[in-house]
Amino acid sequence: MSLQKAKEKLPGFMLLLLLTCTAPLAIGATTPATRNVCNTPACITLAHMLHNYHDPSVDPCDNFHQFACGREHEHETEDIYTKKTKTINNIMKRFLKKNETSRSKSENAMRTLYKACKTLEKNSTASRNKALQDIFQDIQSIGAWPVVDDKWDESKFDLNDFLVNLVRLGRKNFGLFQMARYVNVRNFAIGPEAAWRHNVDLGKTISEILKANSVQTNNKKLLDDLAEYVNLEKALSQHKFNTVQPGYIFSERSDFVSSVNFSRLVLEMMSPDKRTLFPEVYQIMYLTNTSLFFGKNNNLETIIRNTSKRALANYLIFKFIDTSIADLTYGSPSAFCEQKVINFLPRAALRAFYRNFISKENRKKITKLTEATQVQLLKIIGATDWMSIKSKKIAMDRVSSMNMVIGYPDYFDPPGKLDGLFEHLNLSSSDTYYTVVRKINRFMREQEMDYYTGEVPYYPLFPGLMTNAMYNANDNNLMIFAPFFDDPFFDSSFPDYANIAFTSNTLAHEMGHTFSPHLMDIMTGTTEVWLTPKETEEYEKRVKCLEDQYTEYDDPEYGRIAKSCIV
Incomplete structure (x- = not known):
């Protein structure tokens, strides 16, 4: 009997009873069983992405990668890591642009750097001219510069005084050598310069500095000085940087470069109130096993002894100018300032990102x-x-x-722990971008020393x-x-x-x-x-087997491109 006929024959209360009894059955018959499906926005986004990537025209048994990801290139113009980097930059940009005062000294330092950088972007000519004046002022603190001093006296030149003054300006790469942590170990290694810039416009930059400071010089002598600089750069660049070169404990080989007082430089890198901890750094100092120190010919000691004092003084100052200008120009214009903050203040940037944007x-x-x-x-x-x-x-x-x-390291999690490390960083809203960067570089040298002494457990430039x-x-x-x-x-x-x-x-x-x-x-x-030797032999055999699996793999799309050395 149909429900309509039942309506016609049954009294009202009977019809109500019937509907009451049958409604749950009807509902139960049409309600689907609960499915174990993730319906969060993140899951829906992921499902949509994977659905777009897969190529249903391919049998997964023939080519699973093509089946699962074959159409990815139709939807993505760049890899996921590049996109993530851009996302981080955008997040940090929004965070840094907030016009608010924070109780956090690390956050305030980030915003000061960001604002100084944006000022440089908006008014690059005026900011650059002021930076050129600041650079010249810093040059004067390094030592007498032969290019601008007609009465320059080589008998008053002291190589180690120059190097110490460069350290005070936050430098650890001097062209002659660099002082840095090599690979992922707690050591303080002295080795060849890692990156050579060879700035072809260095002469022009020097002329701009002189003009911005109303300084006259002998152009012919300047050209001669630049030629000496180029020759010295070529000689030094022959000594290659290698992150895995075995080295020697500094205390056992310090006599190989007697012209440089490395210990004095390290002491100057340390915060004045931490210099009693110098022995902790000294015992982890190394000279890298390179021709720069241990070569029979053209090693650093020989180069220093055979180079005129005028050329050495000019070289160190020219190198300082070159790297200072690099700080003003390096980076992608689209994300220049936020990326600078991330690079120069990585701990502070991580703290802000982790606390505000990470689940x-x-x-x-x-x-x-x-x-x-x-x-x-x-x-x-x-x-x-x-x-x-x-x-x-x-x-x-x-x-x-x-x-x-x-x-984020639990060590820095207690309130004020990270900010306490920023007590010695004093930035002013009136500082130019160049000056802010110079102060941060000096601050980071002290932070590195705190890591080497064991005062702080994590490397500050990670x-x-x-x-x-x-x-x-x-x-x-x-x-x-x-x-x-x-x-x-x-x-x-x-x-x-x-x-x-x-x-x-x-x-x-x-x-x-x-x-x-x-x-x-x-x-x-x-x-x-x-x-044991036998175990090592077996280990190497198994490593070789794994390498061969990749080296011999003939990828259906890219061919044999894998190299065992990078597996």
């Missing part, structure tokens, strides 16, 4: 995923059948004791807003940078397999560095002996 739920989830990866690595080591129990224990102890820094993870061998730290577990790579609402797909390869790769049998073959030239 704490994401941090919890990436922590669990990282810990799970660590457990799996321990299982893999434990299950090996070619290592002795002793070797397994050494490897597993290192993996299990690894310290994980997820997004690029904290990099979309990556990094293993620090010396400190046994795995650092997972905040952008790595942020949109679009990671979200706490993603199914586990999605987060694993985006991040696990990088996590496993970096964590795998703890297992390297040559972990300490970085600066001292000594290898950490924990694998």
Whole structure:
């Protein structure tokens, strides 16, 4: 009987009873079962992206990559990491443009740098002229400059005084050599210059500085001085920088460059109230094993002795000018100022990004995923059948004791902890961009020294807003940078397999560095002996097998392009 006929024959209350009884059945029959589907905005965005990327015309059994990602190029004009960098720049730009006063000294330093940079962008001619005047003033603090001093007396030239005065201006790369941390270890190494600029407009820049300061000079002598500078640059650039060169403990080889008082330079880099800690730095100072120091001919000591004092004085000042101008011009115009803030104040930028824009739920989830990866690595080591129990224990102890820094170091988390480090950085709203950068450079030298002495556990120049993870061998730290577990790579609402797909390869790769049998073959030239010769041979055989899998792989789209050396 139809419902319509029932209406005609049944009294009203009977009809109501019937509807009351049958309605739940009808509803139950049409309500679908609950599905385990993620409906968050992040999941919907990811599903939309993956749907657009896949190529349904391809059989996944024939070419799974083409099936899953074959149409990505139709929707993306740049890789996901480049897009993330631009997103970070935009986020930081909005943050820095806020016209508000903060109680945080690190945030105020960031905004002062940003505003000075924007002033340079808006009024580049006037700002550049003021910078040229500031540069000339700093040159005068370095020492007498032969180019502008007709009565320059070489007997009054002291190489180490010049170098110390450059350190006071925040320099650690002098052209003759540089002083820096080499690779991911806690050392303070002295080596060749890492990057040579060869500024073809240096003569023009010097002329601009002289003009901006109403200084007259002998043009012929200037050209001769520049020619000497170029020749000295060529001689020094023959000595190559290499981050993995074994080195020598400085205290055992300091006599190889007797003309330079390196210890005095290091002391000058330290904050005045921390100089009693100099012995802590001295014991981790190295001379890199390069021809610059240990070559038979044309080494640094020979170059210094064979070069006139006038040429040395000019060289150091010309180099200072070259790098100072680089600070004013380097960078992409579209993101120049925000990128400068990120580069010059990485700790402060990371603090602002992490506290204001990172999901704490994401941090919890990436922590669990990282810990799970660590457990799996321990299982893999434990299950090996070619290592002795002793070797397994050494490897597993290192993996299990690894310290994980997820997004932001807990050391800096207490209120005021990071800002306390900025007490010695005094920036003024009236400072030009050049002056702000110079003050920050000096500040960062002191921060580096605090790291070398062990006062602060994390290197101050780590690029904290990099979309990556990094293993620090010396400190046994795995650092997972905040952008790595942020949109679009990671979200706490993603199914586990999605987060694993985006991040696990990088996590496993970096964590795998703890297992390297040559972990300490970085600066001292000594290898950490924990694998027996037989085990090492088997390890190398397995590494070669893995390399060959990639080297011999014939990619259907790109061909044989993988190189075993970068696998």
